[in-house]
Amino acid sequence: MLHRRLYQFLLIYLLGLAFILGLKYSLSLSDYVIPAPVDIWETAHEVFFRYIADVLSTLKVAVIGQVISILLAVFVGVVGRQTSWLGSFVKVAAYNVQAYPIVALAPIIFILLGDGFISRLLIAAMICYFPVLLSVLGIMSEPVSDVEHFYTTTQRMRWQLEIKIRAFENLHKLTTVIAGSATLAMAGTIVAEFIAANAGIGYSIRIALYQSDLAKILVALFLIGICISFYQGLLEWTGAQVKKMWAGIG
Amino acid sequence: MLLDCRDLTYQYPNAEHPVFKGLSFKIDQPGFHALFGPSGVGKTSLARILTGNIADYSGKVIRDDTTKLLFTYNFERLPDWSVVGRHLEKITPPSREELKNDLINIFGLTEIADKRFSSLSLGQKNRINLIRYLVQDFDLLVMDESLANVDEPMRETIILKIKALFPDKYFLYISHNVSEVSKFCQQILVVREIYKQPQIVFVSGRDCTAAQPLQTMDVEKTMLEVMNAS
Numbered sequence: 001m002l003h004r005r006l007y008q009f010l011l012i013y014l015l016g017l018a019f020i021l022g023l024k025y026s027l028s029l030s031d032y033v034i035p036a037p038v039d040i041w042e043t044a045h046e047v048f049f050r051y052i053a054d055v056l057s058t059l060k061v062a063v064i065g066q067v068i069s070i071l072l073a074v075f076v077g078v079v080g081r082q083t084s085w086l087g088s089f090v091k092v093a094a095y096n097v098q099a100y101p102i103v104a105l106a107p108i109i110f111i112l113l114g115d116g117f118i119s120r121l122l123i124a125a126m127i128c129y130f131p132v133l134l135s136v137l138g139i140m141s142e143p144v145s146d147v148e149h150f151y152t153t154t155q156r157m158r159w160q161l162e163i164k165i166r167a168f169e170n171l172h173k174l175t176t177v178i179a180g181s182a183t184l185a186m187a188g189t190i191v192a193e194f195i196a197a198n199a200g201i202g203y204s205i206r207i208a209l210y211q212s213d214l215a216k217i218l219v220a221l222f223l224i225g226i227c228i229s230f231y232q233g234l235l236e237w238t239g240a241q242v243k244k245m246w247a248g249i250g
Numbered sequence: 251m252l253l254d255c256r257d258l259t260y261q262y263p264n265a266e267h268p269v270f271k272g273l274s275f276k277i278d279q280p281g282f283h284a285l286f287g288p289s290g291v292g293k294t295s296l297a298r299i300l301t302g303n304i305a306d307y308s309g310k311v312i313r314d315d316t317t318k319l320l321f322t323y324n325f326e327r328l329p330d331w332s333v334v335g336r337h338l339e340k341i342t343p344p345s346r347e348e349l350k351n352d353l354i355n356i357f358g359l360t361e362i363a364d365k366r367f368s369s370l371s372l373g374q375k376n377r378i379n380l381i382r383y384l385v386q387d388f389d390l391l392v393m394d395e396s397l398a399n400v401d402e403p404m405r406e407t408i409i410l411k412i413k414a415l416f417p418d419k420y421f422l423y424i425s426h427n428v429s430e431v432s433k434f435c436q437q438i439l440v441v442r443e444i445y446k447q448p449q450i451v452f453v454s455g456r457d458c459t460a461a462q463p464l465q466t467m468d469v470e471k472t473m474l475e476v477m478n479a480s
Contacts, residue, residue, distance in 0.1 A: 146325050146326050146327045147326070147327050147328070147329055149321075149322075149323075149326055150322075150326060150328075150341075150379075150382060150383070153301070153303070153320055153321060154320070154341070154386050156341065164329075164331075165329055168329060168330070168331055246331050247330050247331060247366075
């Protein structure tokens, strides 16, 4: 699971790199536009440790943002699953608010909170939050009649049991959503850093962009891909372990 | 009397015609009764109305507020997060622990207590599901094809045991097995297509018990009556 994620990324990255280099040599583009492989290699040597630290800083913000958004989404999803007016209100509000591109609010956040850690975290959490919320709402609002009937009819059903049943029956979906939301959180953090933050790999990419240094950007993309693939693989592996322990299946 | 149903009409949401119309009948004697009829005549819907699982019908179901009605069907599942033995332990009232163990023995399920529900055969799943309802407090239990995929000798054993263990309770057994309902049931409520009137017909079953074996001829006669009525 973990290694599959990594080699899938490596394959896609190498294909992308080959395409860019193919473009360079077929159109005879200068090293200033697309650097030669040796330049990319040298740049990688030069910036590797600095960029790794930047990627880990970004990943740290993304992970914290993702955890916050998952906790919030589960809480709101649990409230929104109800057939009461509050549940309906939460559902309608969630579906409408998520239609707005949250990233467009980033400048307001930077103006109000500055360009530090909190702004990056908030944007990461907001970008990650709504897709997770919609999935959790969908899962929690859908009764699992074949399992729930007994508890309902014998008046044993409690809200905790209802959530447990629905979460258990949709464990695979939840794991997929959580693993997928890691990419969203990472993207949100990078976008935030790219817009205005003063740290992280998005900030480094912004500087590389001002320098028109594609080699640095390619190295940054490689490190982002490796780290996020590793993190997603780890999430999927954890999900599989939880399923194994909870359901007694591999 | 347990249930008095008057002029029941029910239409599926978005359907053009009602599935049944103007059904009136009473269930006034405890015992093992059957709800019989071809597929699509509304047996399950009728059972769900009786047990309060469907509310958007017209007509009246008169019953005492204290009457405990349960409905079980053959696609129900136990959660798979622990083994079936543990599930049964959790939902069995302490006073019925002995009954539960008795039922597990009779239903031939002693070997599966440490297995998870998803790993059981269909017949085992249905039997385990039925046990968890039988150990509850109820006045009427509707069993919608609850013994599907269970082999015939075991079904016979189970039905006879239920009749012996719960002589004061009401059972409504939904089945497509005409010989089974004719042989074991006391009253057979035959539900017919909507264009046939009356839409519900009562046939007396043979109400066979372990102590009272039957003549094949008698069962065949009841089977004919049921088939003619349906």
